[in-house]
Amino acid sequence: xxxxxxxxxxxxxxxxxxxxxxxxxxxxxxxxxxxxxxxxxxxxxxxxxxxxxxxxxxxxxxxxxxxxxxxxxxxxxxxxxxxxxxxxxxxxxxxxxxxxxxxxxxxxxxxxxxxxxxxxxxxxxxxxxxxxxxxxxxxxxxxxxxxxxxxxxxxxxxxxxxxxxxxxxxxxxxxxxxxxxxxxxxxxxxxxxxxxxxxxxxxxxxxxxxxxxxxxxxxxxxxxxxxxxxxxxxxxxxxxxxxxxxxxxxxxxxxxxxxxxxxxxxxxxxxxx
Amino acid sequence: xxxxxxxxxxxxxxxxxxxxxxxxxxxxxxxxxxxxxxxxxxxxxxxxxxxxxxxxxxxxxxxxxxxxxxxxxxxxxxxxxxxxxxxxxxxxxxxxxxxxxxxxxxxxxxxxxxxxxxxxxxxxxxxxxxxxxxxxxxxxxxxxxxxxxxxxxxxxxxxxxxxxxxxxxxxxxxxxxxxxxxxxxxxxxxxxxxxxxxxxxxxxxxxxxxxxxxxxxxxxxxxxxxxxxxxxxxxxxxxxxxxxxxxxxxxxxxxxxxxxxxxxxxxxxxxxxxxxxxxxxxxxxxxxxxxxxxxxxxxxxxxxxxxxxxxxxxxxxxxxxxxxxxxxxxxxxxxxxxxxxxxxxxxxxxxxxxxxxxxxxxxxxxxxxxxxxxxxxxxxxxxxxxxxxxxxxxxxxxxxxxxxxxxxxxxxx
Numbered sequence: 001x002x003x004x005x006x007x008x009x010x011x012x013x014x015x016x017x018x019x020x021x022x023x024x025x026x027x028x029x030x031x032x033x034x035x036x037x038x039x040x041x042x043x044x045x046x047x048x049x050x051x052x053x054x055x056x057x058x059x060x061x062x063x064x065x066x067x068x069x070x071x072x073x074x075x076x077x078x079x080x081x082x083x084x085x086x087x088x089x090x091x092x093x094x095x096x097x098x099x100x101x102x103x104x105x106x107x108x109x110x111x112x113x114x115x116x117x118x119x120x121x122x123x124x125x126x127x128x129x130x131x132x133x134x135x136x137x138x139x140x141x142x143x144x145x146x147x148x149x150x151x152x153x154x155x156x157x158x159x160x161x162x163x164x165x166x167x168x169x170x171x172x173x174x175x176x177x178x179x180x181x182x183x184x185x186x187x188x189x190x191x192x193x194x195x196x197x198x199x200x201x202x203x204x205x206x207x208x209x210x211x212x213x214x215x216x217x218x219x220x221x222x223x224x225x226x227x228x229x230x231x232x233x234x235x236x237x238x239x240x241x242x243x244x245x246x247x248x249x250x251x252x253x254x255x256x257x258x259x260x261x262x263x264x265x266x267x268x269x270x271x272x273x
Numbered sequence: 274x275x276x277x278x279x280x281x282x283x284x285x286x287x288x289x290x291x292x293x294x295x296x297x298x299x300x301x302x303x304x305x306x307x308x309x310x311x312x313x314x315x316x317x318x319x320x321x322x323x324x325x326x327x328x329x330x331x332x333x334x335x336x337x338x339x340x341x342x343x344x345x346x347x348x349x350x351x352x353x354x355x356x357x358x359x360x361x362x363x364x365x366x367x368x369x370x371x372x373x374x375x376x377x378x379x380x381x382x383x384x385x386x387x388x389x390x391x392x393x394x395x396x397x398x399x400x401x402x403x404x405x406x407x408x409x410x411x412x413x414x415x416x417x418x419x420x421x422x423x424x425x426x427x428x429x430x431x432x433x434x435x436x437x438x439x440x441x442x443x444x445x446x447x448x449x450x451x452x453x454x455x456x457x458x459x460x461x462x463x464x465x466x467x468x469x470x471x472x473x474x475x476x477x478x479x480x481x482x483x484x485x486x487x488x489x490x491x492x493x494x495x496x497x498x499x500x501x502x503x504x505x506x507x508x509x510x511x512x513x514x515x516x517x518x519x520x521x522x523x524x525x526x527x528x529x530x531x532x533x534x535x536x537x538x539x540x541x542x543x544x545x546x547x548x549x550x551x552x553x554x555x556x557x558x559x560x561x562x563x564x565x566x567x568x569x570x571x572x573x574x575x576x577x578x579x580x581x582x583x584x585x586x587x588x589x590x591x592x593x594x595x596x597x598x599x600x601x602x603x604x605x606x607x608x609x610x611x612x613x614x615x616x617x618x619x620x621x622x623x624x625x626x627x628x629x630x631x632x633x634x635x636x637x638x639x640x641x642x643x644x645x646x647x648x649x650x651x652x653x654x655x656x657x658x659x660x661x662x663x664x665x666x667x668x669x670x671x672x673x674x675x676x677x678x679x680x681x682x683x684x685x686x
Contacts, residue, residue, distance in 0.1 A: 049641050052633040081643035095635045097656020106652060107643030139656060140638070156642060 001065040002026050003085070003164045003196055008059035010047045011221075016057055017043040019221035023214075025164060027194035030187075030210060032232065034201055035218030036240045041200045042090060044218070045168040048198075049087045050077040063163070082111045084163030088153035088170050090200075095140040100152070103140060104159055118159060125158035126151075129181045146173025154182045157189070164196040165189075171206035183209035204236040219243045274329040277431060279303065281330035282399040290380060291404075298398035305392040314389075317576045317608050318547055319516050323490065328431045328462045331362035331402050338366075343484045343512075343677055344422050344453040350673040351449060355417040361424045362432040362461075364402035373419045373446060378406035382437045386468040386496030388520065393492055397464040401433040409444035409475070418447035418478070418667050425454035425461045425485060432461055437468040440475035440503075447478040449667055452485055452513075460488030460515065469497040469505060473527060476504045478666035482674065485513035487542060493519040501527030501556070506666035510674055511538035511546050511567075512681060518547035525552075525559035525587075536565040537661040537674075539654075539681045540573030540605070550579040550594075554617075558589040566661050567607065568599040568654045568682065575607035581622060583615045590620040598628045599657055601650070654682045 003025040011017030017040045025031050035041050046054035048061060056073055063070040063083060072080045095103070101122060105115035122136050131151040141149050150173055157165055167186070171179050187210060189195035199212060207215075207229070215231035216223045217240070224243050225231065275281035282299035283292060307323055308315045337359055340348055348357065355372025358365065368375050383404055388394050407419060423434040432455075438448050455461035463485060471477045485491055491514045499505045511517050523532045538546045546569075552561040561581070569575045577596040598607035611624035631653050639649035658678055662671045 049637075051637050076646070077637060077640035078643055078645045078649075081641050087641045089638070089641075093634055093638055095638060095653065095656060097659040098639070098652045102652060103639050103642055103644060106639070106648050110645050110648065111643050160642065 001063060001163055004060070004062045004064050004069075005048070006060040006062065008044070008047060008056070008061060010054060010056040010058070011043055012053060013055060017221050018047060020059070021218075021221070021223055023216060023223065025196040025198060027196055028190045029214065030190060030197040030199060030212045031214045031216065032199040032201060032207055032212035033216045033218050033223070034204065034232065034235055036244070037202065039218040040221040041202070041218060042168060043221070045087060045090070045166050045200055048166055049080060049085065078110065081107065081162070086157055086160060086162035086165040088150070088157060088165060088167045090168040090172065092141050092149040092153055094142045096142055097139050099138065100136055100140055100156070104156065107160065121159045122155060125155040128158065129154045129185050130178065131155050147175065147178050150174050150182060151178060154185050158185060161193065162195065164198070166198045166200065168200045169202065170199065171201065171203070179206065180209050186210055204232040207232045217243050274332070274429070276329055277303070277325055277396070277400070285331075285400065285402055286333065294380070295399050295401070298395045302392050302395035302399050305395070307392050314549055316578075317574075318518065319545055328429050330400060331364065331430055331432055334361040334364045334366045337361070338424055340422055340424070342453065343482070344424075344451045346673050346677070347449070347451055347482060347670065348420055348422065351418055351420050351667070351669050353417050353669075354420050355415050356419045358405070358419065358421040359424060360403060360405070360421070360434055362402060362426055362430050363400070363423070363434045365405060372415050372417060373407050373409060375419070376406050376408070378404040378435070378437050382406050382439060385437060385439070385470050386498050386522070388466060388494035388496060388522070393464060394494070396431070397433045397435070397466055400431050401435045404435040404437070406437045406439065407446070407448060409438070409440045409446040411441040412443045414445035415447070418449045421448065421450045423450060423452045423465065425452070425463055425489065427455040427457040427459060427461050427486065427489075429459040430461045431464070433464045433466070435466045437470070438477060438479065439470045440472060440477045442472045443474040444472070445476045447667055449670065450481045452481070452483045452491070454485065455489035456486035458488055460486060460490065463489060463491040463493070465491060465493040467495045469495070469507070471497065471499045471503040471505050473501040474503055475500070478506045480508040480510070480665065480667045480670055482510045482670070483513055483517060484677070485517070487513065487515060487544070489514045491517045494522070495519060496522045497532065498524045498526050499530040499532050502529040503527060504531040506533045507535065508661070508665050508667070508670070509536040511536065512677065514544065516545045516547065518549070521548070521550040523550070523552050523561060524555060525561060526555050528556045529558050530556060531560045533664070533666070534561070534563040535661045535664055537658045537678070538567035538575065539658070539678060540567065540569040540575055541571040541681065541684050542573060543571065544573040545576065546573070547576040548578070552579070552581045552592055552594065554583045554587040554590045554592060557587055559587060560591040561593070563594045564661055565596045566598070566658055568601055568658065569605040569607050570601035570684075572604045574605065577608070577626070578610040578612070579624070580612045580614060581624065583617045583620055583622065585616040587617050588619040590617060590622070592620070592622045594624040596626045597657070599654055600628060600630050601654065651679065651682050655679055
């Protein structure tokens with residue numbers, strides 16, 4: 001089973017931010033999409049899962065395997081999740097009064113899985129990434145620190161066992177030990193279950209713990225370079241300057257339409273900032 | 274079926290003083306105009322649709338009806354209780370248990386915490402079949418709750434349940450009132466009045482669960498008076514009724530007194546849930562905290578209007594008021610009007626109010642875990658209301674009420 005992102009375009013209303021991204025993630029592969037602020041990283045994550053506030057303007061995101069390809073963009077978010085796509089959020093938000101076990105049990109039940117397993121699985125997964133068990137009974141993310149929330153996302157990944165996981169800035173807020181624990185857990189999923197991973201990150205720090213097979217550099221909504229792990233080292237040393245075009249509208253990208261944004265808009269502005 | 278006349282009020286059984294009181298109240302009630310929505314306290318309400326000709330006087334109860342549905346579930350959940358009382362259309366039909374004495378209310382207790390006077394309070398006084406009193410004697414602590422089930426028969430009856438709880442100095446007790454019935458199309462007009470008198474150093478817990486039928490009108494009053502170093506913790510759960518209004522007057526009359534006033538409500542169809550609250554601080558170092566949370570679906574309407582009033586001399590007052598509403602459909606709406614009236618400088622006071630839909634990002638978060646949106650909405654609404662239930666003064670109510678809320682929210686979302 002492969003996750004095929006094919007000429008994906010989209011953004012926020014009135015403004016296309018992702019301008020034709022294509023990449024294919026196979027089972028067990030770890031791909032990293034790296035880019036500076038405003039490159040479209042979070043938009044990419046939002047488009048893949050159908051987050052409110054984002055709209056797809058073109059392209060396709062498919063699961064391809066033995067049978068007919070499954071077009072995920074035709075599905076509502078919850079069915080994309082049921083099809084095997086997971087998003088670890090950059091800023092996991094609080095859902096007051098809704099416990100982790102209730103949320104995941106509802107997801108299990110909707111997918112025809114046995115929800116009675118969820119409690120025990122959560123405890124196991126919490127132990128694996130050092131997420132305190134007492135947090136499992138709390139309403140989702142309520143009064144958790146940034147780092148605890150990231151561990152919580154990883155706990156959920158472990159319980160839900162998706163086929164593909166999008167990790168949006170998974171390292172932010174994590175100290176070295178926590179990052180290592182999270183990375184080990186994700187890595188185990190890739191080797192043991194063939195989880196395909198799309199790591200979305202500004203910094204290469206996460207890649208020192210979670211080895212990526214493929215690095216893609218994102219700039220202004222497009223992948224401007226792809227390569228192996230060495231590309232991450234280069235970015236670490238040099239930054240993104242060489243991938244930032246000098247001229248605002250002269251990015252060489254044959255076959256791609258120019259941005260639809262008005263010239264006065266700041267193309268680097270974070271639409272969610 | 275007797276129409277609502279002076280003669281019908283006079284015909285209700287009771288001691289001579291009560292018959293006299295009812296007769297006089299009926300004369301006043303039937304001679305004075307009903308409230309109208311032009312009055313500020315009835316603003317946003319459908320009170321102008323009230324037609325007393327559609328209702329008749331309560332008949333003497335024939336038998337103790339079976340307690341079914343939600344009332345049965347709650348009574349079972351509160352298996353450990355100090356007593357069970359059942360009224361039918363306001364008349365006492367059943368009393369079991371000797372943990373707390375339940376008696377006909379003496380005249381002086383009936384006027385202990387009177388509601389602001391109008392034609393409806395007179396109407397209540399005229400047709401209250403068995404005004405009841407629970408007196409918790411000085412220093413006595415009763416841990417298990419007294420459960421009072423008020424059954425309303427319907428068919429257009431006027432029912433006026435009345436309960437006065439008097440916790441004497443240093444006493445401790447818990448009382449749960451459950452309002453059910455009137456499930457038929459003719460419905461009922463219910464005027465439920467509860468008065469809670471908490472004397473010095475006493476601690477009272479009270480919960481009221483209103484689950485009347487969908488055509489019933491319920492215009493209720495809950496008055497409380499909390500004395501020195503005493504406390505009241507109360508919970509209202511409002512589920513039923515076509516128009517269900519509760520006016521809460523919570524007075525803190527003694528230094529160091531505290532009241533916690535919680536409410537959860539869920540509206541659907543064309544229901545109107547209407548809450549008017551008054552937190553009145555009359556003594557130094559008193560504390561009141563009010564948290565009312567509701568969800569409105571269908572074409573339903575939520576109204577909240579609350580006032581914190583701090584009198585001069587009530588130094589060191591702490592008063593908090595929160596009303597939050599989740600609007601579950603485009604045709605539902607909620608009004609929320611918080612107010613402060615303060616004649617003292619030395620105090621901490623806050624109010625917060627919110628009306629809005631379910632947070633789309635919260636729904637997305639759950640959906641991204643494979644939860645269908647309608648299930649996500651239900652979880653979010655129940656979570657929203659659960660922080661009120663989690664603080665229920667009667668812990669045994671949390672689970673059965675949560676189940677009932679889940680059932681109703683499923684309909685409303």
